[in-house]
Amino acid sequence: MHQAFLPWQLHVGRFRVNCRLMEETKTAEELQAALRAAGLRITEQRKALLAVLADADDHPDANELHRRAHKINPSVSLATVYRTLTTLEEQGVIDRHAFEGKPARFETNDKPHHDHLIDIDSGEVIEFRSDKIEALQAEIARELGYDIAHHRLEIYGKKRK
Amino acid sequence: MHQAFLPWQLHVGRFRVNCRLMEETKTAEELQAALRAAGLRITEQRKALLAVLADADDHPDANELHRRAHKINPSVSLATVYRTLTTLEEQGVIDRHAFEGKPARFETNDKPHHDHLIDIDSGEVIEFRSDKIEALQAEIARELGYDIAHHRLEIYGKKRK
DNA sequence: TTCAATGCAAACCCTTTGCACGGTA
DNA sequence: TACCGTGCAAAGGGTTTGCATTGAA
Numbered sequence: 560m561h562q563a564f565l566p567w568q569l570h571v572g573r574f575r576v577n578c579r580l581m582e583e584t585k586t587a588e589e590l591q592a593a594l595r596a597a598g599l600r601i602t603e604q605r606k607a608l609l610a611v612l613a614d615a616d617d618h619p620d621a622n623e624l625h626r627r628a629h630k631i632n633p634s635v636s637l638a639t640v641y642r643t644l645t646t647l648e649e650q651g652v653i654d655r656h657a658f659e660g661k662p663a664r665f666e667t668n669d670k671p672h673h674d675h676l677i678d679i680d681s682g683e684v685i686e687f688r689s690d691k692i693e694a695l696q697a698e699i700a701r702e703l704g705y706d707i708a709h710h711r712l713e714i715y716g717k718k719r720k
Numbered sequence: 721m722h723q724a725f726l727p728w729q730l731h732v733g734r735f736r737v738n739c740r741l742m743e744e745t746k747t748a749e750e751l752q753a754a755l756r757a758a759g760l761r762i763t764e765q766r767k768a769l770l771a772v773l774a775d776a777d778d779h780p781d782a783n784e785l786h787r788r789a790h791k792i793n794p795s796v797s798l799a800t801v802y803r804t805l806t807t808l809e810e811q812g813v814i815d816r817h818a819f820e821g822k823p824a825r826f827e828t829n830d831k832p833h834h835d836h837l838i839d840i841d842s843g844e845v846i847e848f849r850s851d852k853i854e855a856l857q858a859e860i861a862r863e864l865g866y867d868i869a870h871h872r873l874e875i876y877g878k879k880r881k
Numbered sequence: 882t883t884c885a886a887t888g889c890a891a892a893c894c895c896t897t898t899g900c901a902c903g904g905t906a
Numbered sequence: 907t908a909c910c911g912t913g914c915a916a917a918g919g920g921t922t923t924g925c926a927t928t929g930a931a
Contacts, residue, residue, distance in 0.1 A: 713872050
């Protein structure tokens with residue numbers, strides 16, 4: 560889990576409280592429920608993939624998801640990973656991100672919306688959200704005569720030493 | 721050429737002045753000069769591609785650039801288009817944009833920086849720039865402990881009726 | 882004359898798909 | 907029992923690359 564906000568501290572008498580805002584992620588059970596609700600079947604292969612997705616905190620690509628799911632259940636094929644990812648995306652329970660022409664990366668869709676900062680050295684993805692930027696985008700689209708369907712903001716950066 | 725700003729009007733006495741801000745684009749000669757300055761050779765194939773790039777106002781992909789350059793000079797191959805695009809990108813005279821996992825699209829790099837609004841119905845690309853958004857991005861990256869290398873903001877929208 | 886740039890075709894990577902089989906509901 | 911979901915292998919689309927050849931400097 561990557562935090563989207565900076566940690567902060569409280570001072571209470573002679574104590575200091577270190578705080579950090581974390582986010583809840585979907586459980587494998589919740590992902591299963593979404594499939595069931597859509598009348599789709601819960602196969603052993605899907606169970607393995609859902610467990611991997613629920614556990615992942617690093618925006619893995621299809622290949623990496625296959626590697627992890629295959630470790631849980633060797634009968635999971637790469638084709639099924641791709642097919643199931645597409646299905647889950649259609650159900651709206653995961654998001655697909657295409658960063659800079661590289662293989663697509665996936666994450667469970669728990670939070671309403673956020674953008675990404677990608678560490679160009681490590682590939683690590685950090686999530687953030689700015690209501691101000693959201694508002695400005697809406698304003699720009701309106702001025703240009705458009706209604707926003709969706710948008711992506713990606714910042715590529717290096718960790719400051 | 722797509723304008724990034726809304727047209728505006730001035731009223732002078734009994735006259736109305738319709739104004740629209742347009743942008744200058746690099747000429748084929750300027751692109752050639754960049755290659756020459758880097759010690760690279762000006763071939764007939766490159767001349768054709770540079771002419772196409774200088775003339776394009778619609779962010780074409782490699783295939784479309786090849787189609788247009790091939791019309792000027794049939795000896796231009798798709799491989800050379802790809803190789804030359806990579807070279808020009810390295811020289812910093814063109815930009816490559818990977819929109820939503822689709823084939824990369826290119827434009828001459830004339831303006832300092834801008835973002836894109838993509839019409840999801842027509843594929844048309846409209847350029848815009850917001851200093852406020854730029855500033856907010858820098859602020860966010862700083863808070864998260866990063867220096868920005870580059871970034872992309874893409875708004876996908878439908879033309880308002 | 883030299884060696885960067887080229888065309889061609891094959892290879893590459895990521896992703897999708899056709900087909901016959903197998904397991905969920 | 908249906909028929910959805912699967913594995914496998916082949917195909918697909920965009921892009922890169924190896925190799926012998928060509929042509930810009």
